[in-house]
Amino acid sequence: MASADIDVEYVAKLARLALTPAEIERFGAQLGALLDHVKALEELPVADVAATAAVIPGTGVGREDLVQPSLDRETVLQGAPQRQGPYFRVPSILGEA
């Protein structure tokens, strides 16, 4: 049962998530039920309330822009799904001639 509140197929596209038809069905029902529960928030008088922007107020911090040692390139590339020499190898994003 799909929910009127959420178009799972569209949202999955935005989230870059391939879903099977069975998943679309199942997640649609489960997320529709969750959205019914969160509707309770409409009972709260929030018109004049500021949205929480930071949990601990006044914690915005800056620091000097200093050159620091970074992670070793070879170590990081060992975690790459595919590499080519000192680079990450990724699928092409521009059409090839």
Add this chain to the structure above:
Amino acid sequence: MDAVLDRSAREIAEAVRTRAVSAAEVAEAAIARVRERDPQIGAFLTRTEDLARERARRVDERVAAGEALPLAGVPVALKDNLCVTGTRTTCASKILEQWVAPYDATAVSKLLEAGILPVGKTNLDEFAMGSSCENSALGVTRNPWDLGRVPGGSSGGSVASVASGTATFALGSDTGGSIREPAAFCGVVGFKPTYGRISRYGLIAFASSLDQIGPITTSVADAALVYETMAGFDPCDATTVDRPVEPAGTLREDLRGVRVGIVKEFALDALDAAVREVYAQAYRDLERLGAELVEVELPTADYGVATYYLIAPAECSSNLARFDGMRYGLRVERADVAATYEATRAAGFGDEVKRRILIGTHALSSGYYDAYYVRAQKARTLIAADFAKAFARCDVIACPAAASPAFEFNAKSDPYSMYLMDYYTIPMSLAGLPSLSVPCGYVTPPGAAGPLPLGLELTGPLFAERALLAAAHAYETGTQHAKKHAPPPLAGAAR
């Protein structure tokens, strides 16, 4: 040598510092115990025996050189969403199943500097999303008190290792209750400090406005020691607060002059009779120990779960966008880059992670952002304001950590029923407050293998860790619940 493992972190460190025992001996005993006990429990996804031995050698050298290491030779379990250099760090997800961390989380490096021996990386609900550890893609963790029941979650492996004696303490992470609920289920102490107290650098992010690292221990005194070792500003995490960490020092043993708030909206009538009696007794014990009980109101706390299940998934959908199969982890190759992203994420994430990514993406999407995400952040402001009002009348708030003891596997098939397990822990997380669970009694439901522990949740105002830990220590020493029973693997061992 095995018996040394049943001492507190403080005592083990003292024994190693005074060279009554070497860190190398502790490491061998800890490794043997993990091998002996963990096959029944499944707390660990990866055992780090070589690392424990290597660190033990260094600790012994440093002790010999006269260094006073606060956690010298203490065997520790680390939740597998914390990066440890050269160690597989999976988040219990197929998308990171083979990923080896290239650096240490700050919390981990501070503990290593203090002398810990990491014995392994522990199981969790995938990316810390869940309340039973059943959402792990990589293993099953059982509750040491009853192997037919879940350990709680998401830090299920960490609490199970401490409860079964395979680590002296563990690190967990808590986003909506992921340290406190499993600590309650496994009869150990679980402490989530104030948001910003402990660096999350190297903690793989789930919901960044909520995630906090914290200790899981067998006593409040050990929780205080580990917390003090980890806390403090870190230039690598801009959300850490540059504010002195007050040492807990000698923790007091009574509650005279402490006002404990009992939340009107968390009436115990809602609970099962046996569970209700344990909490009613806990409140009476607080009073017996000298506390003044005052009723406080948290009228918006009932909206916590709804608020959380918009904010946390929204942040999750953003944080987990980085898992696209390009730079680390799994890649499922397809004809073009978009199809590769989609196939990689489909194969790499489990159902609960997918649900949260979907609901979060929806809540942040054009046309829904104000109705869902912004409204939830406004509700969050109201919840935090209610706590501020309550703390004008009390020093600490007491309530159940969970509505029930540990449940059986597959008992919560509907996602929302699982979400409700964090009913008592979520509001505190939304407000960023320091909060912990301490053992407060036992119930034996029909069909249980034996008594199952319950946890009392104590919560303090922002940055009031010292007063919170002091109150928890006084309650713990005044009731001795943690010493009344021991889970089966420990039953024969002196505690």
